[in-house]
Each structure stands twice: as C-alpha cells, then as structure tokens.
Amino acid sequence: MATYRDEAVVLRTYQLGEADRIINLFTRQHGKVRAVAKGVRRTSSKFGARLEPFSHIDVQLAQGRGSLDVVTQVETLHAGLLGGDYDRFTAAEVLVEAADRLVSEDGAPALPQYRLLLGALLALADPQRSAAGIVDSYLLRSLAVAGWAVTLGECSNCGVVGEDSLWFSPQGGGTVCARCRPPSSARVDGEALEHLGALLAGDWDVVSATSQPTVNRCHGLVTAYATWHLDRALRSLPFLQR
Ligand SMILES: [Zn+2]
Known part of the structure; x- marks a missing residue:
C-alpha cells in the first residue's frame, strides 16, 4: 500500500x-481524511492516546482501497491542549465542529482553514486568553475564509456608512442601516463594532480591553451569525458558557 505522511x-x-x-483528521496537505486506527482500544496500543480529539499530530497513513486510509504511525506534536477545563473542552468542540462543517471536500487541501483551526486550538492552551473570545474570533475568521466575511461599519445591503449602519443582522x-434592516436585527454600538472588528482581525489587545457586557452581546451576535451561515445550529455551541 502507498503511504504518505502529513x-x-x-x-x-x-x-x-x-x-x-475511525479517526476523522484535518490534515495540512490533504484536507479532511478519514482513517482507521487498528487495535487502538486495546490497552497495549502504542498510539491510542495520541489520537484523541483536538490533538495535533504528525501521522503516517497507508492509502486504503475504499474511503478509509489506515493509520500506521503517529507522533504527538501538541497534546494535552485542554487539560480538564470544561470551558476549553467545549470551546474546542465548537472549533472542530465548525471546521468539519466549513471544509467539505475530502482530500482537497484547505490550508487557511487548517491554520486557523490549529492556531485557535493552541490559543486555548493559554489560560490568559478567554475561551469564548477565541471561539468568536475563530468563527468570524473561518467564515470569512469560507466566503462569508461579516460586514462591519457599513450597510451590507446599500453600502451607507457611519451612524446609520448600527444594526446587526445575521x-x-x-x-x-435603519432602512434596510430586517425585523430580527439587533442594535449595535461603537464599542461592539470595534470589538467585532478586533475579533475578525485577531487584535487581542482590543479584544481584551472590551467591557464584559459588550463581549457577551457580541458573543450572541457571532453565534447567531455563525449559526445562520453554517445552516443549522452547531450542536456544541450551546454548551459553551458565556
Ligand atoms: Zn442600507
């Protein structure tokens, strides 16, 4: 069997x-790959623990005859990203579920999405960074890469800018703007717009200086925006505590 490393x-x-x-992998060079890891649930398995969800690994795979490749070697690059922290575990669930949804084509590389996911998972290991902030930033950025960049500061319908465009519609x-807004849109203020822009840009100095009520409000807006564009609610998102 032909083997490859990624x-x-x-x-x-x-x-x-x-x-x-069965291990669902998001690889750097081959996009999403489904592989079988044989014997990993036996206690004697040498790589069972290296194939836990959210692990960053170096893996060797043998091309299978059907849709499943076979894991032949695994080395851990980053493990234990999350420890036992419930918030960070549920945040990681949201990240991998969104990535799984946004990268549909098996076998096609999706390097920008791969980099965003890996960066967000590694950021979750830093206790100084808020899990919700990492998720909100990841969702806005990964949706932008997928072609659904959020419009901020102008009307996404008619293009008018400034004070008139301070409503948000997922x-x-x-x-x-006030004229184009559908009934379900929510009012946003300048601080919220600045926070959303910083999440999209990954500007953590601005994100960490935002007041908690605005952070919470923007989390609701990002969740609604992501849910709408991902077609149906992410199953893991309601478990992420504010
Ligand atoms: Zn408008």
Missing part, C-alpha cells in the same frame, strides 16, 4: 468493531 488535527473519533477506531451579512 501533519493533522484530530477532529473526531468513532468506535469501530471491538478494538478499532442573515443580512452583518451591519445594516
């Missing part, structure tokens, strides 16, 4: 039979 993030794992596991693509 760097990957483990998205999900599923039990297969008595001792095997289905409208971001900020909208």
Whole structure:
C-alpha cells in the first residue's frame, strides 16, 4: 500500500468493531481524511492516546482501497491542549465542529482553514486568553475564509456608512442601516463594532480591553451569525458558557 505522511488535527473519533477506531483528521496537505486506527482500544496500543480529539499530530497513513486510509504511525506534536477545563473542552468542540462543517471536500487541501483551526486550538492552551473570545474570533475568521466575511461599519445591503449602519443582522451579512434592516436585527454600538472588528482581525489587545457586557452581546451576535451561515445550529455551541 502507498503511504504518505502529513501533519493533522484530530477532529473526531468513532468506535469501530471491538478494538478499532475511525479517526476523522484535518490534515495540512490533504484536507479532511478519514482513517482507521487498528487495535487502538486495546490497552497495549502504542498510539491510542495520541489520537484523541483536538490533538495535533504528525501521522503516517497507508492509502486504503475504499474511503478509509489506515493509520500506521503517529507522533504527538501538541497534546494535552485542554487539560480538564470544561470551558476549553467545549470551546474546542465548537472549533472542530465548525471546521468539519466549513471544509467539505475530502482530500482537497484547505490550508487557511487548517491554520486557523490549529492556531485557535493552541490559543486555548493559554489560560490568559478567554475561551469564548477565541471561539468568536475563530468563527468570524473561518467564515470569512469560507466566503462569508461579516460586514462591519457599513450597510451590507446599500453600502451607507457611519451612524446609520448600527444594526446587526445575521442573515443580512452583518451591519445594516435603519432602512434596510430586517425585523430580527439587533442594535449595535461603537464599542461592539470595534470589538467585532478586533475579533475578525485577531487584535487581542482590543479584544481584551472590551467591557464584559459588550463581549457577551457580541458573543450572541457571532453565534447567531455563525449559526445562520453554517445552516443549522452547531450542536456544541450551546454548551459553551458565556
Ligand atoms: Zn442600507
């Protein structure tokens, strides 16, 4: 069997039979890959623990005959990203679920999405950074890479700028003006706009200086925006505590 080597993030794992596991990987060079890891549920397995969700690994795979490749070697690049912290675990769940949804084509590389996901997972290991902030920033940036960049500071419908465009509509693509706004849109103020812009740019100095009520309000807006564009609610998102 032909083998190949790649760097990957483990998205999900599923039990297969008595001792095997199916591993959904997001690889750097081959996009999403589904592989079987044989015997990993036996206590004697040498790489079972390296294939836990959210792990960053160096992996060697053998091309299978069907849609499943076979894991033949695994080395850990970053493990234990999350410790036992519930907030960070649920945040990582949101990240991998969104990445799984946004990268659909199996086998096609999606390097910008890979970099965003890995960066966000590594950021979750830093206790100074808020888990919700990492998720909100990741969602806005990964949606932008996927072609759904949020509009901020002008009306996404008619283009008018400034004071008139301080409403936010998830289905409208971001900020909208008083004339174009659909009934479900929410009012935003200058601080919220600045915070959303900083999340999109990854400007952590601005993000960490934002007041908590605005952070919470923007988290709601980002969640609504991501949910709308990802077609249906991310199953893991409601578990992420504000
Ligand atoms: Zn307008």
